[in-house]
Amino acid sequence: xxxxxxxxxxxxxKEKLLEGEVRICGWVHRIRDLGRVKFAIIRDRSGxxxxxxxxxxxxxTVLETIESLRQESVVxxxxxxxxxxxxxxxxxxxxxxxxxxxxxxPLPLEVEGSEKxxxxxxxxxxxxxxxxxxxxxxxxxxxxxxxVFREYYTSQGxxxxxxxxxxxxxxxxxxxxxxxxxxxxxxxxxxxxQFYKQFAVIAGLERVFEIGPVxxxxxxxxxxxLNEYHSLDIELGFIESFHDVMDYVEGFIRxxxxxxxxxxxxxxxxTYSAEPPRLPASGIPRIPIAEAYEILRxxxxxxxxxxxxLDSEGERLMGQYAREELDSDFVFxxxxxxxxxxxxxxxxxxxxxxxxxxxxxxxxxxxxxGGQREHRYHQLVSNLKDKGLEPEGFQFYLDFFKHGxxxxxxxGMGLExxxxxxxxxxxxxxxxxxxxxxxxxxx
RNA sequence: GCCGCGGUAGUAUAGCCUGGACCAGUAUGCGGGCCUGUCAAGCCCGUGACCCGGGUUCAAAUCCCGGCCGCGGCGCCA
Numbered sequence: 001x002x003x004x005x006x007x008x009x010x011x012x013x014k015e016k017l018l019e020g021e022v023r024i025c026g027w028v029h030r031i032r033d034l035g036r037v038k039f040a041i042i043r044d045r046s047g048x049x050x051x052x053x054x055x056x057x058x059x060x061t062v063l064e065t066i067e068s069l070r071q072e073s074v075v076x077x078x079x080x081x082x083x084x085x086x087x088x089x090x091x092x093x094x095x096x097x098x099x100x101x102x103x104x105x106p107l108p109l110e111v112e113g114s115e116k117x118x119x120x121x122x123x124x125x126x127x128x129x130x131x132x133x134x135x136x137x138x139x140x141x142x143x144x145x146x147x148v149f150r151e152y153y154t155s156q157g158x159x160x161x162x163x164x165x166x167x168x169x170x171x172x173x174x175x176x177x178x179x180x181x182x183x184x185x186x187x188x189x190x191x192x193x194q195f196y197k198q199f200a201v202i203a204g205l206e207r208v209f210e211i212g213p214v215x216x217x218x219x220x221x222x223x224x225x226l227n228e229y230h231s232l233d234i235e236l237g238f239i240e241s242f243h244d245v246m247d248y249v250e251g252f253i254r255x256x257x258x259x260x261x262x263x264x265x266x267x268x269x270x271t272y273s274a275e276p277p278r279l280p281a282s283g284i285p286r287i288p289i290a291e292a293y294e295i296l297r298x299x300x301x302x303x304x305x306x307x308x309x310l311d312s313e314g315e316r317l318m319g320q321y322a323r324e325e326l327d328s329d330f331v332f333x334x335x336x337x338x339x340x341x342x343x344x345x346x347x348x349x350x351x352x353x354x355x356x357x358x359x360x361x362x363x364x365x366x367x368x369x370g371g372q373r374e375h376r377y378h379q380l381v382s383n384l385k386d387k388g389l390e391p392e393g394f395q396f397y398l399d400f401f402k403h404g405x406x407x408x409x410x411x412g413m414g415l416e417x418x419x420x421x422x423x424x425x426x427x428x429x430x431x432x433x434x435x436x437x438x439x440x441x442x443x
Numbered sequence: 444g445c446c447g448c449g450g451u452a453g454u455a456u457a458g459c460c461u462g463g464a465c466c467a468g469u470a471u472g473c474g475g476g477c478c479u480g481u482c483a484a485g486c487c488c489g490u491g492a493c494c495c496g497g498g499u500u501c502a503a504a505u506c507c508c509g510g511c512c513g514c515g516g517c518g519c520c521a
Binding site: 032037055056070071086093105108126219220221226230232378412417427439 | 444471472474478482483496512514515
């Protein structure tokens with residue numbers, strides 16, 4: 001390895017390393033050439049450190065090399081760690097600088113302050129944008145959310161699964177799918193692992209989770225939709241009601257909220273001046289949609305027709321309501337109308353026009369959808385027909401239910417949306433390293 | 444898919460409403476120079492742009508039309 005230590009590690013051990021030989025590898029962040037004394041700030045993923053050379057004290061080759069450096073050159077610097085009046089309290093007095101690579105063109109985007117450039121420019125030159133620690137922090141948080149998800153569900157006896165992303169049919173009503181040429185057949189990119197996580201539960205794994213990409217062929221033009229995103233999915237068998245599913249969703253949210261003081265989450269929240277997610281000790285409120293209609297009408301003068309889904313304004317207002325009246329960044333809206341839910345959702349026994357389903361709003365944005373699934377074969381067939389769908393088209397799925405399917409339910413959570421809402425990002429594309437939207441398939 | 448807004452150097456912007464003194468200003472980058480402690484270093488010199496096409500006008504970055512591209516709202520959803 002050219003590089004032994006991150007800058008952060010050098011800084012963490014600076015007392016021990018003082019006056020000793022160190023090697024720093026990274027990108028040239030900034031050059032301050034004062035003539036007889038020259039500084040270069042070297043940056044890596046973990047932080048920055050100043051490299052110094054002085055005429056008469058440092059080798060001439062080092063001075064010449066610093067003069068020839070450009071921003072974003074890749075270098076390794078050998079030198080002695082010295083106390084210095086810098087922000088870090090130390091600097092590296094260079095004895096040797098190896099230039100490993102130099103930009104072949106002027107930079108189209110400056111790394112420092114890249115977040116001030118327009119989003120299209122940043123995405124176009126995302127490899128430079130990402131070198132900005134403010135931007136990297138987003139993805140460190142994203143990795144953290146995924147890790148907490150994995151750890152929480154693993155600790156609860158869930159098994160991680162990996163389902164096919166090339167599928168024969170669109171899973172749900174509505175959402176459009178991308179066709180792909182699959183030898184001599186047309187297949188589709190999975191828009192949800194829905195059928196296969198149910199498969200895994202029925203197949204005896206009982207409790208499963210998956211972190212994987214999903215694909216939506218909808219021509220959205222909004223700041224909260226992507227055509228490819230990561231879904232955090234769970235599915236669990238032997239539930240008594242859809243409240244059991246919500247309990248497990250809430251368990252994860254609580255675990256996440258409880259761990260945001262850990263690195264790298266802490267740094268990400270601090271970088272974006274974001275409040276830690278707030279949720280009441282008594283639990284996340286669960287409000288039937290029928291009540292939500294009333295709250296919206298009475299408190300906000302917002303009319304939503306009975307039996308319809310909340311629109312995005314309605315969701316925003318319910319988020320506001322939860323925050324102001326219930327002291328919670330989260331609120332479950334439950335018992336959605338059958339009309340607006342997919343065919344596999346279980347209908348309420350007391351009122352088949354409603355379902356055992358829920359959405360979870362986080363600061364006014366839907367981040368989770370879930371519910372109890374219909375596990376009774378004949379009821380499932382009848383539900384399909386009720387939705388005007390042909391059972392034949394879903395036979396491969398229906399077959400799962402023929403030989404003993406336990407009552408089960410699950411949920412899907414949008415990873416990028418969780419990150420976006422946690423940091424207060426304006427656009428979900430910022431929460432995706434290389435977003436795919438209607439116009440963008442490169443880089 | 445429907446609706447709205449916008450496109451000025453590499454990047455971010457000023458100018459546009461109220462056409463002329465704009466061969467387009469500023470910051471940063473880039474090229475060159477000065478400088479022994481900078482820390483968004485500073486100072487001096489230089490470099491580089493009006494999305495494309497048509498129209499109105501004596502005159503268009505500015506007004507009008509079309510196109511292309513981008514962004515957002517709605518719908519749909521995570």
